[in-house]
Amino acid sequence: MKTKIYFICPSNNFASGGVKQIYRQVETLNKNGFEAYLLLKKKRKKENWFNSDVPASYSPLIFKQLKYLYKQKKINFFRNIILKFLKAQSKKIEADSILVFPEIYGPDIHKIEPEIFKVIFNQNCYYTFQYFSIRESYKTTPYNHPKTLATIVASKDAERYIKYAFKDTKVLTMRLGIDDKIFRYSKNKEKQISFMPRKLGDDVMQVINILKQRNNLKDWALVPIENKSEAEVADIMKNSMIFLSFNHKEGFGLPPVEAMSCGCYVIGYTGQGGKEYFKPEFSSQVEDGNIIQFVERIEECIEKYERNSEEILAKGKLASEFVIQNYNLNIEINDTIKNWSNITRIKN
The missing domain is CATH 3.40.50.2000 (Glycogen Phosphorylase B;)
Known part of the structure; x- marks a missing residue:
C-alpha cells in the first residue's frame, strides 16, 4: 500500500508562488507513482489565478490547532468543544501517512498529529522563525524532531540557512521550474x-x-x-x-x-x-x-x-x-521524484 502524503495548504485569493508550488508538487507526485493530496481548511473553490487539478482532503481541525498553537492559545473548555466539533468534519489522517507543512506555521508543527511522520516544505527560510519567541530556548523544533523526515528547500541560499540554523536536520533541495509554455519568451517588447x-x-x-x-x-x-x-x-x-x-x-x-x-x-x-x-x-x-x-x-x-x-x-x-x-519543469520534476523517493526510504 502506498504511503499517503498530505500537503497542508493555505487558500489565497491572490497569486502566491508558495501555494502554486504546493499544488505543483502534489500534481507531480500523483503523476509519478505517489499518492498525494492537498489538505485544505475547507472545501475549496478552485484557485482562479492558475490552472491545476489535484486531489484534496479537508481538515478544519488541523488548521484550528495550528492557529491555537502559533497564537499560543490555551485549550480551555470552550476551545476543546470547538476542536471536537471540527474533528467530526475533518479527514482522519492514516497512521502510515506523511504530513507536509509549510514553514509559516511556526515552532509547534510537530505537536499536530504527534505520531504521524512529517516533512517541512520550507519555501522561504526567512519565515522560519516567524512565530518563534526570543524569550524561549527551543530544544525541540519541527526541524530536529525525530518524527520529521526531512526539510525541503528551494534554493542554495535556503539550504545553507536551514543547515546552519538546525545542524541535525536532513535538508533536501528542490530546484523550481518555470513553465515556458506559459512564461514564454517574446521578442515583441x-x-x-x-x-x-x-x-x-x-x-x-x-x-x-x-x-x-x-x-x-x-x-x-x-x-x-x-x-x-x-x-x-x-x-x-x-x-x-x-x-x-x-x-x-x-x-x-x-x-x-x-x-x-x-x-x-x-x-x-x-x-x-x-x-x-x-x-x-x-x-x-x-x-x-x-x-x-x-x-x-x-x-x-x-x-x-x-x-x-x-x-x-x-x-x-x-x-x-x-x-x-x-529552471525548467523537467529539473523540478526530477528533483521532486528524487527527494520523495529518498523520504519514503527513510520512513520505511
Missing part, C-alpha cells in the same frame, strides 16, 4: 516596465514616484501586476522590456525568474535567494533598500534601450535561455 506592488509597498511607492518626478520615462509605461491570473501575468511580462524585482527576504523568489523566462531585463532586489539567478550578463542587481540606486539603474537601462534597443533585447534573450536551461 513594448516600452513597458512591469512590477508587482504586493511586497515592499513603501519601496515600490518611492521608486515609482521618483521616476515620475524626474520625468525621464519619456514614452515608457509603468504597469503594476496585481489581481491577475497566471496567464495574464505572463502576458504582461511578455510585453514588458523591463521587470522590477521587489524581492524581500525570499527563499527563492519566482516572479523575477518568470519575467526572465519571458525575455525581460530584470532590475532590483535579489531578496537573498535570488542571488543564484541575478546574473550581471542579463540583469541588474540593486542593494536592498537603496531607492536612489534602484531608480538610477532603471534610468540607465531606458537610456541604453533608447540608444541601442538590440543590446537590451539581447540581454532579455540571454536571460530566457538561462532560465530554460537551469
